[in-house]
Amino acid sequence: MKPFLSNPRLLGLALWLAALVAFVAVSVETSRKRLADELEVTGRTLHRLISQRVAQHDAHLTTLIALSSGAEPAPDGAVRQVMESISRFYPRIAWLALVSLGGPEGAAGAQGASQPAGVTAGPAVRRDVDVPAGGGVDLAPLGGEIAAQVRGRPSVYAAGEGRYLLAKRAPEPSDHAVVLMIDAAKLVEPEERPDFANLRISLDGADLVDLPADASLGSGVSWLKPPHFEKVIDGEGQRLLLSLDRSLPLAALVPPGRLLGFAVVAGLLAAALSFGLGQRAAVKRSELAARAAEERAQLQERETRLAHASRVNAMGELASGIAHELTQPLTALLSRSQAALRLARAERPDMAMISEALGVNVREAKRAGEMLKRMRDYASNKAPERARQDLNAIVAEVVALTRTDLERRGVALVLELGEPAPEAVVDVIEMEQVLHNLIRNAAEAVGAGGVVTITTARAGREAKVVVSDDGSGIAAEVLPKLFTPFFTTKADGMGLGLSLCASLVERVDGRIGAENGVLRGARFTVTLPLAAGERGKGKG
Ligand SMILES: Nc1ncnc2c1ncn2[C@@H]1O[C@H](COP(=O)(O)OP(=O)(O)O)[C@@H](O)[C@H]1O
Ligand SMILES: [Mg+2]
Structure with missing residues (x-):
């Protein structure tokens, strides 16, 4: 770890990578949360809108029940008119019907009516008024269930093809019911529909509506649990389940542009940091080198002094030998000089002999001088x-x-x-x-x-x-x-x-x-x- 950390370039690279990893982690987490929040908000909004719409259905039922029953029921023509205006204003209500729930005799009456009676057992259902006339579904199979409904409380039945029926029985003593057929897909207006999520509305576990998200947004990553919204729409007996699912595509979690921008900025910072650290390390290194050089110089200086002291000491030991060595040339010099002096004082000095003696003397003196120089040099304190x-x-x-x-x-x-x-x-x-x-x-x-x-x-x-x-x-x-x-x-x-x-x-x-x-x-x-x-x- 030490050499790795002390290398500013590697350190910079490591910091940069760490920053990128941290950025990706933070980006994924914040994006995931934002996308989930968005889904939640959309889900709540849709839930509120659909709940309001669903509540209106109940209001229509109540109105139509009130019109068609009581002490003085309105004539069928007036009921039809109201139904027609409801149908015009609310396209999601695909069909409205006022039906009579007769006993077996009612069923017999139904034989002659426009609608064939149900083959199943139970009370017959006769359409008294329906808008659009003759539309909707065959209610005969549901006759028994509708007849068994608690009066005054609507019930829901699946009607196939993304539609469901909403039926409400009139209060006693009337024996009829009002039925609405709702196109569930129209509970959500096209402009309200989120393109980023898969929207589903289901009734008793069966999907009425299943609108997929825009495919161009890409598929989600597998390693994150995608956000999910689910809430029951409990509008007066219409228990619908609204659910939204959104996938988490990588590009939405880590926007490439932002990642690139961050990488560049972080890279520049890391480079600056590593440059700064490198400079500092270089200064420190040169300081250390200078100190080491100084210490080395001091040590050498001490050793040089020690070496000198040791030579001076050795010289003392050599001195007597060298003194002895010098005695010989000095003795020779003396005797030869005396001889030369004698020759010089003669009446006819033999110049050849004198010069030979002096020549030898010069050589001896030089040798002695060299020896002394050698000694002086050896004991010297020169750098x-x-x-x-x-x-x-x-x-x-x-x-x-x-x-x-x-x-x-x-x-x-x-x-x-x-x-x-x-x-x-x-x-x-x-x-x-x-x-x-x-x-x-x-x-x-x-x-x-x-x-x-x-x-x-x-x-x-x-x-x-x-x-x-x-x-x-x-x-x-x-x-x-x-x-x-x-x-x-x-x-x-x-x-x-x-x-x-x-x-x-x-x-x-x-x-x-x-x-x-x-x-x-x-x-x-x-x-x-x-x-x-x-x-x-x-x-x-
Ligand atoms: N030529 C040699 N033969 C045997 N031993 C030696 C020889 N040279 C050095 N030594 C050993 O090394 C030791 C250290 O020598 P040195 O550093 O010159 O210190 P000193 O001569 O003062 O003892 C000597 O005491 C001796 O034991
Ligand atoms: Mg020794």
């Missing part, structure tokens, strides 16, 4: 200066500095310098110090009579300087701790020599390793990158 150097020459310098010391310890020194000399980019003094430390450790390990060997070689793209000895070697448990600061097995050791060697070598991208010799003794290998242009020049 390290890396340049391309001949490693064989560096070995020679160190040998010059330490030769007397090794002689005094009784340690023999063997040089195996590879030709052509390997070259590496190093600071001369630092590299001398590395070799000096290794030579001194080796000399301490072998003691009098031992041999220390220095080898230089090229190996591929690397230069190797190996300091090996024929001492007791390194114990297995000591090997891993050699380069740890302050690790020493010597009573008077500081344990800083090898750790300093490692730091100095690593500064120039080199490395140092220790192992035991094949037969005996220890073997320290300094590996350095060959100076550019040296590579591939053949193996040393």
